[in-house]
Amino acid sequence: MERIRITKEFTFETGHALYGYDGKCRNVHGHSYHLSVTVIGTPIREEGHRKLGMVIDFGDLKAIVKEEIVDPFDHATVFNRNTPHIALATTLEESGHKVILADYQPTSENMVIDFAQKIRARLPENIALHSIRLRETGTAYAEWHAADNP
Template structure:
């Protein structure tokens, strides 16, 4: 087994690599980021435990796609985090979902469509004409129970 070699120096933009080489391709690439938020809710017209007030640590897995920019990036992961926090987490984290969401039964199936609509609007404003779009969204209500949406299903 060979030992790990520590580079003698870091690659330098402008001398070791040209700015024009940073964008390796012009293909559509998907990037995915995961988020969590905590909230309480209950379900109406449901005969089971979830008719009672209870809470979850929800996990949202957001996949967007686009063509890479001049430095080889579709979207900065930090920008995705800010977008999610501004559009979803700020409104839902540590809230009673039945009060803060539009009138609906707060099922994962209903919530994910609302999230898609909100995130898609925000992404359009963020990306402008760059073509970054929401491709897939998964909402985990528990570690083993989720609802998902894909772009093709939303048309």
């Protein structure tokens, strides 16, 4: 049976600061992220199935990604849990702002690893995560591919 890849795209706004970095990104700043999530599977062939011909309903994939990534990260500020900005993070939270204290440096590279783990945990058994692309700017992105991460 033929395997097909499908992709759903998302956008969200997130601020972050890179603890210990020697460039401008050590300062709190934000990005308009563009996330592409590609899954692979076999289209449903069972006659009468309400999702006949689909690998996964785009709406089902959208719900997973929104719940795990878009909703938590959209308009949040992400800091490395070990950041010296902890006082700033606390002040922001106390003022009603959304803050994420990550167990990693919030680079695009580490974010795609985190996102891949979250999405994989939610996909049905017959669907595999193929790749994720997280575009941080118009000219820069990080990618995660299942083939590179057996």
